[in-house]
Amino acid sequence: MNREPERLNPIALHRQLAAIWDSGKGLQRLGAVNHTVLGKRFMVTAFVFFAIGGVLAMLIRAQLATPHSAFMDAATYNQIFTMHGTVMMFLFAIPMLEGAAIYFLPKMLGARDLAFPRLTALGYWCYLFGGTIIIVAMLAGVAPDSGWFMYTPLSSRPFSPGVNADVWLLGITFVEISAVCAAIEITVSILKLRAPGMSLDKMPIFGWYMLVTALMMIFGFPPLILASILLEVERAFDFPFFDPTRGGDSLLWAHLFWLFGHPEVYIIFLPAAGAVSMILPVLARNPLMGYRAIIVALIAMAFLSFGIWVHHMFTLGIPHLALAFFSAASALVAIPTGIQIFAWIATLAHGRPRFEIPMLYIFGFLVVFVAGGLTGVMLAMVPFNWQAHDTHFVVAHLHYVLVGGFVFPMLAAAYYWLPQVTGRLPVFKLSIPAFWLIFIGFNMTFFMMHITGLRGMPRRVFTYPADIGWDWLNLLSSVGGFILTMGFALFVIDVVLQLRFGKPFRRNPWGAGTLEWAQPTPPPSYNFASLPTVDRRADTLDAGRMGAELAGGRGYLGFARNGWMETLAVDMTTGRPEHVVLLPNNSMLPLWTSLAIGGFVLSLLFQFYLFSLVPLALVLVLALSWTRTTGQRADRGPIPIGRGEMAPTHYEISGAPSWWGMVFTLFANGTLFASLLFGALFLWAVAPNWPPPSTGEIGLVAPVLVLLAFALAAGTNHLAVAANRRGGSPLLWLALCAAAHLTAVIVLVWCIRNVVPDPTSHAYAAVCFILLAYAALHSSLGAVFAFYGFERFRQGYVSAVRSLDLRIGSLWHDYTAGTGAIAVILVVLMPALVAMGAWQQ
Amino acid sequence: MSRSAIKRICVLGVTGLLTAGCxxxxxxxxxxxxxxxxxxxxxxxxxxxxxxxxxxxxxxxxxxxxxxxxxxxxxxxxxxxxxxxxxxxxxxxxxxxxxxxxxxxxVARPLADPPLAVQANGRMWVWEFSYPSVEGPSLTTNVLHIPAGEIVDVRVTSSDVIHSFWSPRLAGKIDAVPGHENVVRLTAERPGTYRGVCAEFCGVGHTQMHFTVIAHPPEAYEQALADAIAAETTE
Amino acid sequence: MKQSPVPARRMIWLVLGHVAWAAGFVALYAGLSIGCEYGWHVMELAGGVSVQRAMLIVLFLATLAATSVIAFLSWRRWSAARTKTAAAAPAPFLEWASFISSLTAVAAAIVSLAPSFVLTTCY
Known part of the structure; x- marks a missing residue:
């Protein structure tokens, strides 16, 4: 069994691998899990949403072209601009960068797919359904209308009684699930699924950009997810988290939103800058210079970008010193950006640059983005911000940064990589007029807005009088906007023409040195017939020579075995081959699961709260059935991986991708929990109308009981792992673990029902309720994990060597015990905190 | 035309454009x-x-x-x-x-000689100004009366959603947040009428939520304010 | 299975300095907000320095100390890795990047938090 399969000729090898890896035909397409297929679906869908967002922008410009316009009324206009921001941010930019990462990362890193292919599919469906809900709501005339940052109390029930705000909160959270899934998958894939030999310092720079971006998403999105949950709970059940009359605070929403919102800008910018760092060196015919400096700059940028969130809140009445912290951090973030720009200049200066279409768009990117960066530094200066905030100056700035920092690089990337995707070269030169239309149109639209803003035009006004000098500026902006649109239309025509009439080519038209050009084009579903070995920085490879060798099966895993979808996982740092990952095949489960989640979201949206438990239960059942096709019932030991080497399968090692996936899931979850703690303490310290009318008497018996149950749950699972390692049976320990969790849940629910004051009475009670509910939810899932481990052992999937299911459970139990203990202790301490509150003095 | 004349025209042209634009x-x-x-x-x-x-x-x-x-x-x-x-x-x-x-x-930090304070309350979609220096009820709607040449602290709050008090020719903006009171310190150098807007999006009436600041000569301020309050109550 | 010559936990040093900076940053912001609620800025400690100011300066110095210690330790690791000729592939790179990254964290701490010494705390 453990003999290396025979070497085949390239064509036979291709047939065998394609038979295993290809997505199905017809309706089976819905079960596709392949990253090439899903990456393209993500990007095409994101582009459709971009077009929708663009049409909305045209409506805005039509309305503002002249003073006293009667084209739209205020209510409609509010929906249109809210949707424009929401669509562009959540349904275009983020999914577009995810799609690019999903499509390219395995190809650049030398893997056959991402670490969790079915999760890619789940992410896609969640995105599509969430986006569809929002667009359908707009067509039905009930689109969100409180602005894309949804400030409370305007978005709370009393001031937004309709379903509009719920559409935003539920739809966007649905899409965010997809983003966090993608982020976790991208992180694990970059760290584990690389070509053998590709140590961290040999990774193509795009891998580093995406690693930093994905980690930022893991820590940046949970605050918004929490805020959306809290606001939806407030709207649905009247828990006053953001209601200042009952101890809530609208500032809490602002904090949580921007804690996500500012990193978001860099999350959007970094992948695009990563694309520039890949394209520019190829066109300069010189490997990227300052590779290591850029990596450090990225790390610094990632952290600094979180230290900027109050940058959007300078006028909310926060003390000057606090503003100074954020102001300085905002200005500092320009330095890592400068490092990248000067690394690009150095790369050009030491190379032999040649002019190609992508370079034109990179010029456009640089001009627009540098201007946006400079106005960004201006806005970071507190006094100037007091004037410019919430005016069209900010509108101008953010479009310079986002269009300059994302759209222009993505257009450059499109022209650079389209041949890789389609296997065809462009024939017509429409790209040049398209560029000039976009470039001139963009600057005409948004440069004017700097001046309009300085002349006092606030954001989000639906019309304006003729006598204050905003009229001709707005007219120019509108004309520019339509020129910009024509440019994009030309771009679309150009791409269609290339798809239809483009000339096929052999390999590597740009002479690039990265692995995605060592593939046949368009790329096959399995990416590489055999996996490459990388012995130098992976942007200086001889792609042409490697391509032929790999197709001939002369690398790792150059065979088809047992119908398995195999790829290699490497040691995180050194890139030495570590184990074989057996990926799951095409499946409808992601579609069904996301439909069930969609059912849950829709029942919340239509306020069928009791019924919503049905789709929720369905989600749980479906999630458990995901594992039915994975696992291995016998110890197999190391198997051949080609080149005379052996490695075990991922079921038989300690750091399998799924184990790391759980680690990063818990990082995201922990960020959500930390945001909740922040919220609780923030309301206590800052919110008006404290102290609460009553604090309830939780006593010590119940909390001690819960803490003991948590300790028991975590401890018994460790004993289960230990028993299993010794070859014994973990079943008893797992049963105890489940029992401990159930005890904790029962006591917690009792506390919620009997001890916590009415959660609608005051934010204090609402916060205690949510803290305990968080612990109870995690504990009930802990019971599910214990039960799952129990079943997996009984069915023979777990052995002393194959302990993954139990160890992943351990991570969950430890996390639940840790966060649960903190939540319970905080609830116990809250009355004491209230007693020493500042208002008591 | 002499060179200096060309230069003068250029300078005038540029400054003219700049001022026209600003x-x-x-x-x-x-x-x-x-x-x-x-x-x-x-x-x-x-x-x-x-x-x-x-x-x-x-x-x-x-x-x-x-x-x-x-x-x-x-x-x-x-x-x-x-x-x-x-x-x-x-x-x-x-x-x-x-x-x-x-x-x-x-920054509106406390001064040895406390400046004149006025209250501004944002409400969907009007600005209500009141004057602690005046005894009894003192309300003016959408018009803020201040003395010219003096430091004025505008204490801003809201009774519903977040608004923002902004009179661009006088000072930067400050948000009106329900449950909180924020202060913006401003001075109008000369008597006159200065326009202001709500700068934070606050719903359907956001666009119409503007106000006026009238700066009176200091010696005429008290009388003008009393007249304005009286006019408001008789309306 | 063989132990990796460069364990994954080494990567933590890439971000450790910045984690310390972020913790200090949040601590200062939280301390400032709580101090203003309790009126520490009007409580004089000694010589015209308020309780608030003293607390902020202590927190700032603690952040500076933490980031500096991390920078120093990563400098030592880097010099050790430099002299070892047979260090495995990404080790020298990781140690260099960790050192520089920690240095940037020290710089970020100074620039972003030093205003604690002078600026108005609660208005």
């Missing part, structure tokens, strides 16, 4: 008080600096593309150290210090 009843660049004036000065300095930096970066990038040989003598390390780090650090530190000093001057 004036207006809501323009931050036509300040009518010290707060707005110092921020406008900060803006002009930053604009000049930005133009220079923009030219340097884009110029170097263009040169590196078209004439790489001219720049190839500089090592990548030096590009990054001097261009990326030193140049931007110096600019940013200088700018931060200037902005902090300016911010300190504008």
């Amino acid at each position: 004036t207006g009843p809501l323009s931050t660049l036509e300040p009518a008080g010290p707060a707005a004036a110092s921020i406008a000065l900060l803006w002009w300095i930053m604009l000049a600096g930005s133009v220079v930096l923009f030219a340097i970066v884009i110029g170097l990038f263009t040169l590196a593309f078209y004439r790489p040989a001219w720049l190839a003598g500089i090592s990548a390390r030096n590009w990054i150290l001097h261009g990326g780090i030193t140049m931007s650090s110096v600019v940013i530190l200088l700018l931060l210090v200037a902005a902090f000093v300016l911010g300190e001057r504008l």
